[in-house]
Amino acid sequence: MADIETIALVKDIDVDKYKYGFTTDIESDYAPKGLNEDIVRFISDKKNEPAWMLEARLEAYRRWLQMDEPTWAKVHYPKIDFQDLYYYAAPKGSAAPKSLDEVDPKLLETYAKLGIPLKEQEILAGVRKQGEKSELDEEGNEYTSGKVAVDAVFDSVSVVTTFKAELAKAGVIFCSISEALREHPELVKKYLFSVVPQGDNYYAALNAAVFSDGSFVYVPPGVRCPMELSTYFRMNAKNTGQFERTLIIADKGSYVSYLEGCTAPTREESQLHAAVVELIAMDDAEIKYSTVQNWYPGDAEGKGGVYNFVTKRGDCRGSRSKISWTQVETGSAITWKYPSCILRGEESRGEFYSIAISNGRQQVDSGTKMIHLGKNTSSRIISKGIAAGRSDNTYRGLVSAHRKATNARNFTQCDSLLIGDKCGAHTVPYIEAKTSTAQFEHEATTSKISDDQMFYCMSRGLSQEEAVALIVNGFVRDVLQQLPMEFMAETQKLIGISLEGSVG
Amino acid sequence: MTLLNIDNLHVKLEDEDRDIIRGLSLTVNPGEVHAIMGPNGSGKSTLSYVLAGREGYEVTEGSVTFKGEDLLEMSPDERAAKGVFLAFQYPIEIPGVATMQFLKVALNAQRKARGEKELSTPDFMRLVKDRAAKLNVSQDMLKRPVNVGFSGGEKKRAEILQMAVLEPSLCILDETDSGLDIDALRVVADGVNALRSPDRGMIVITHYQRLLDYIVPDFVHVLSKGRIVKSGDKSLALELEEKGYAEFTQDAA
Numbered sequence: 225m226a227d228i229e230t231i232a233l234v235k236d237i238d239v240d241k242y243k244y245g246f247t248t249d250i251e252s253d254y255a256p257k258g259l260n261e262d263i264v265r266f267i268s269d270k271k272n273e274p275a276w277m278l279e280a281r282l283e284a285y286r287r288w289l290q291m292d293e294p295t296w297a298k299v300h301y302p303k304i305d306f307q308d309l310y311y312y313a314a315p316k317g318s319a320a321p322k323s324l325d326e327v328d329p330k331l332l333e334t335y336a337k338l339g340i341p342l343k344e345q346e347i348l349a350g351v352r353k354q355g356e357k358s359e360l361d362e363e364g365n366e367y368t369s370g371k372v373a374v375d376a377v378f379d380s381v382s383v384v385t386t387f388k389a390e391l392a393k394a395g396v397i398f399c400s401i402s403e404a405l406r407e408h409p410e411l412v413k414k415y416l417f418s419v420v421p422q423g424d425n426y427y428a429a430l431n432a433a434v435f436s437d438g439s440f441v442y443v444p445p446g447v448r449c450p451m452e453l454s455t456y457f458r459m460n461a462k463n464t465g466q467f468e469r470t471l472i473i474a475d476k477g478s479y480v481s482y483l484e485g486c487t488a489p490t491r492e493e494s495q496l497h498a499a500v501v502e503l504i505a506m507d508d509a510e511i512k513y514s515t516v517q518n519w520y521p522g523d524a525e526g527k528g529g530v531y532n533f534v535t536k537r538g539d540c541r542g543s544r545s546k547i548s549w550t551q552v553e554t555g556s557a558i559t560w561k562y563p564s565c566i567l568r569g570e571e572s573r574g575e576f577y578s579i580a581i582s583n584g585r586q587q588v589d590s591g592t593k594m595i596h597l598g599k600n601t602s603s604r605i606i607s608k609g610i611a612a613g614r615s616d617n618t619y620r621g622l623v624s625a626h627r628k629a630t631n632a633r634n635f636t637q638c639d640s641l642l643i644g645d646k647c648g649a650h651t652v653p654y655i656e657a658k659t660s661t662a663q664f665e666h667e668a669t670t671s672k673i674s675d676d677q678m679f680y681c682m683s684r685g686l687s688q689e690e691a692v693a694l695i696v697n698g699f700v701r702d703v704l705q706q707l708p709m710e711f712m713a714e715t716q717k718l719i720g721i722s723l724e725g726s727v728g
Numbered sequence: 729m730t731l732l733n734i735d736n737l738h739v740k741l742e743d744e745d746r747d748i749i750r751g752l753s754l755t756v757n758p759g760e761v762h763a764i765m766g767p768n769g770s771g772k773s774t775l776s777y778v779l780a781g782r783e784g785y786e787v788t789e790g791s792v793t794f795k796g797e798d799l800l801e802m803s804p805d806e807r808a809a810k811g812v813f814l815a816f817q818y819p820i821e822i823p824g825v826a827t828m829q830f831l832k833v834a835l836n837a838q839r840k841a842r843g844e845k846e847l848s849t850p851d852f853m854r855l856v857k858d859r860a861a862k863l864n865v866s867q868d869m870l871k872r873p874v875n876v877g878f879s880g881g882e883k884k885r886a887e888i889l890q891m892a893v894l895e896p897s898l899c900i901l902d903e904t905d906s907g908l909d910i911d912a913l914r915v916v917a918d919g920v921n922a923l924r925s926p927d928r929g930m931i932v933i934t935h936y937q938r939l940l941d942y943i944v945p946d947f948v949h950v951l952s953k954g955r956i957v958k959s960g961d962k963s964l965a966l967e968l969e970e971k972g973y974a975e976f977t978q979d980a981a
């Protein structure tokens with residue numbers, strides 16, 4: 225009996241199941257439609273940026289004009305008309321809210337609806353739990369969550385950042401990148417574009433030209449950031465691209481854990497999202513960067529949905545530095561994303577833990593690059609791809625060792641799980657070792673949820689969908705455990721939701 | 729009321745023209761323990777799968793009612809919520825899912841389906857700890873993924889633990905005794921006996937009369953080629969042990 229038989233015909237995913245699909249009815253300021261140098265100037269002007277920033281943007285724009293859209297990824301979509309988009313949309317009056325009291329209540333409501341509490345008082349008073357209690361872990365303990373500081377980005381602007389004062393006491397700077405450009409220009413100038421240069425790739429160049437907001441984090445030497453930091457991106461305005469830029473610097477011997485979450489309303493038109501994230505870890509510093517991406521995936525026929533073209537790169541600049549990427553990708557119509565580590569410092573370490581779930585007509589082409597430059601550097605890649613419906617799910621990864629990267633070590637494990645017989649999973653590993661001392665290990669598996677597992681779970685009382693969710697949660701467990709405790713339970717639920725309708 | 733009534737059941741494989749159960753009738757009342765014995769391939773596991781709702785089988789004739797309802801119309805999870813439990817002959821592995829978590833999800837799914845409140849975590853923990861201790865199931869085993877790397881005997885004990893936590897009204901044990909050492913057999917039998925109650929029925933499938941010394945049945949049935957060819961009380965098991973199946977199965981061919 226074939227494994228797929230119990231998993232009868234694949235039911236297409238239902239738009240209604242995307243529960244973050246609501247629209248916030250709010251008046252916005254837009255830049256004129258389309259893209260040209262004036263739009264770049266408009267954005268820079270809106271943000272009161274220093275002159276050098278405008279120059280850098282214009283240079284990026286000019287380079288972008290010379291570049292071609294990449295076509296090597298295993299994704300297909302109609303050509304994007306870059307002149308048919310708005311490049312800036314901001315809720316009216318959101319320019320520079322100083323405190324929560326000044327934030328439009330409609331925005332606060334939006335975030336509350338998304339489960340993102342912005343009211344510090346409530347969190348402090350314990351009125352509202354942040355995250356939720358985690359599911360029972362294997363020891364039967366329950367973890368209540370700690371405090372999490374949030375930077376909330378709505379379309380093109382950051383509307384509020386919480387717990388700033390408390391973080392400032394520890395010397396940690398956590399604010400929107402627009403604010404950082406005004407308040408800490410020297411720091412931004414020193415590090416911006418130092419990991420992902422303006423002309424790095426097509427989407428990175430576009431982002432450099434028009435990025436509107438994003439988060440900035442600086443952790444001073446020897447400081448362990450006292451709470452989780454997070455940014456919540458919300459795309460709301462129609463026909464508007466979201467181009468955020470995040471820059472995180474962990475100075476010598478510091479530690480920070482950062483999480484980003486993203487959702488967007490259900491729309492018929494596709495929405496473009498081209499973000500850039502740059503991480504810099506100095507000697508003995510550690511950055512843990514987690515993403516829970518749940519952009520609108522499009523409807524059953526593949527109509528609408530977010531095109532997610534993202535460049536994320538971390539630079540382990542110092543010796544013994546460590547950068548770890550953890551991503552849970554459940555949304556977007558198209559995902560094109562390869563969070564990478566440049567292992568420059570001696571004995572530095574890079575990690576990539578990924579859960580990528582595709583359903584309906586979603587297309588995911590994601591993976592990582594581990595570039596070993598320094599001596600005794602090590603990296604670890606654990607990728608779990610789950611394909612359901614008519615989706616396509618590709619892991620694409622590069623592990624390379626420079627001539628000087630003696631004793632570079634990598635361990636890669638790529639596991640794919642197929643649900644139904646109309647989806648595809650692909651693994652495309654690239655390995656380049658220019659030193660004979662490098663030790664690279666690669667393991668890959670592809671499996672299906674078996675009839676026996678489904679029947680066993682159902683005979684214990686689980687519905688078909690609960691059974692799939694449980695088995696998939698087991699499959700991704702190694703990666704799930706890398707997420708901050710506060711977000712584990714929520715993520716487990718999200719995995720269940722994104723697989724709804726994957727079996728008939 | 730009768731708990732389970734199987735009437736003239738005929739079952740064939742869905743994708744092969746081969747009859748496996750061929751006119752089987754059996755009635756289980758609350759409080760009764762029925763043992764089913766029979767040679768390899770006689771259809772014992774098939775019967776248990778059909779009762780639990782596994783796909784791949786087709787009922788061509790006959791009926792099964794459970795607590796007065798048509799059991800064959802229900803999905804496996806509906807049957808579970810109504811009180812059917814099958815301890816598998818070969819329990820299935822679910823990598824990455826801790827046994828404890830599995831138990832909690834299963835119990836709460838059943839409670840939800842019955843319109844009951846989900847059990848709080850402390851109450852659940854108390855329940856599992858109590859049942860696990862009685863079955864000599866260690867905390868360590870509860871943390872390990874469902875059946876992954878369990879020894880044969882551990883798998884069987886884990887099945888009975890699930891049963892003890894879920895408290896079904898019809899327990900079907902498919903060769904739960906095979907693979908158990910003598911001490912484990914005792915522990916498992918004690919666990920099963922603890923679940924015997926006036927409102928719970930059991931079907932115990934086994935090859936060995938030894939188990940029936942511990943779990944003393946009210947009835948013993950001999951299954952051969954998809955039919956019950958002889959029924960009796962517990963002395964039938966002793967007789968089988970002595971004479972083998974040949975005498976009972978010849979005329980069934």
Ligand SMILES: Nc1ncnc2c1ncn2[C@@H]1O[C@H](COP(=O)(O)OP(=O)(O)OP(=O)(O)O)[C@@H](O)[C@H]1O
Pocket residue numbers: 741748766767768769770771772773774775784817
């Ligand atoms: N899915 C299946 N595909 C093919 N044959 C099957 C299937 N299920 C059952 N059978 C056949 O049906 C017959 C009965 O099998 P079943 O597993 O019910 O026997 P059993 O009485 O439990 O035997 P044992 O004592 O060895 O456990 C066997 O001949 C078996 O090969």
Ligand SMILES: [Mg+2]
Pocket residue numbers: 772773774817902903
């Ligand atoms: Mg059997």
